Amino acid sequence: MIIAVGSTNPAKVNAVRETWQELVPDVTVLSASIPSGVRNQPFSDDETIQGAIHRARQAKKELNADVGIGLEGGVVETPFGLFLCNWSALADENDQCLIAGGARIPLPDQFRAPLHEGRELGPIMDEYSKQTGIRHHQGAIGVFTNGLVDRKEMLIHLCKILLGQYQFHKLKNG
Ligand SMILES: O=P(O)(O)OP(=O)(O)OP(=O)(O)OC[C@H]1O[C@@H](n2cnc3c(O)ncnc32)[C@H](O)[C@@H]1O
Numbered sequence: 001m002i003i004a005v006g007s008t009n010p011a012k013v014n015a016v017r018e019t020w021q022e023l024v025p026d027v028t029v030l031s032a033s034i035p036s037g038v039r040n041q042p043f044s045d046d047e048t049i050q051g052a053i054h055r056a057r058q059a060k061k062e063l064n065a066d067v068g069i070g071l072e073g074g075v076v077e078t079p080f081g082l083f084l085c086n087w088s089a090l091a092d093e094n095d096q097c098l099i100a101g102g103a104r105i106p107l108p109d110q111f112r113a114p115l116h117e118g119r120e121l122g123p124i125m126d127e128y129s130k131q132t133g134i135r136h137h138q139g140a141i142g143v144f145t146n147g148l149v150d151r152k153e154m155l156i157h158l159c160k161i162l163l164g165q166y167q168f169h170k171l172k173n174g
C-alpha cells in the first residue's frame with residue numbers, strides 16, 4: 001500500500017511514516033512538496049481544512065498512491081485570543097476525504113500584527129525563539145509547551161485519528 005504525504009516537512013513526513021509503518025503492514029510512505037491551494041498562512045479553520053484536503057488529494061494523484069495525506073497548520077482568531085490550529089485530511093482510494101483536527105494553543109498577542117500583514121508563523125516563531133527551522137522540528141507547540149509536545153508528536157495524534165477513521169470505514173463498508 002502506498003501512502004503519499006503532501007509535504008516534505010520532516011515533522012509531517014515522519015509523523016505519517018511512524019504512524020502508518022507501525023500500525024499497518026506493507027506500507028510505503030512517499031512524500032512530495034504539494035501547494036496547499038490556500039494562503040501560505042491559512043487564517044481560519046475552514047481555510048486550513050481546505051488546504052489539508054487539497055494537499056491530500058494532490059499528493060495521492062501526483063505520487064500515484066493508494067491514499068493521500070495532507071497536514072496543514074493555520075491560525076484562528078477567537079474571543080480568547082489568536083490560536084494555532086492544526087488540521088489533517090486523508091484522501092482514500094475513491095478520493096473521499098476523512099478529516100481530523102488537532103491541538104490548539106494560544107499564540108502571543110504580538111504575533112497578531114505581523115500575521116495579519118501576511119507574514120508566516122514559521123519565520124515569526126524563529127525570530128521569537130532565536131532558533132532556525134522551528135517549523136521542521138519542535139514547532140510552535142514545542143516552544144510553548146516547554147518541549148513536552150513537539151510538532152511531530154502532535155501530528156502523530158492527527159495521523160492516528162485519520163488512520164482509525166479509515167479502518168472504521170473499511171470495516172463498515174468493506
Ligand atoms: O512545507 P509545508 O508542508 O508547507 O510545512 P509548513 O511548516 O509551512 O506548515 P504549514 O504550511 O502546514 O503551516 C502554515 C504556516 O503556519 C506555520 N506553522 C504551522 N504550525 C507551525 C508550528 O507548529 N510551528 C511553526 N510554524 C508553524 C508554518 O510554518 C507556515 O508558515
Ligand SMILES: [Mg+2]
Nearest residue numbers: 036040041073
Ligand atoms: Mg507551508
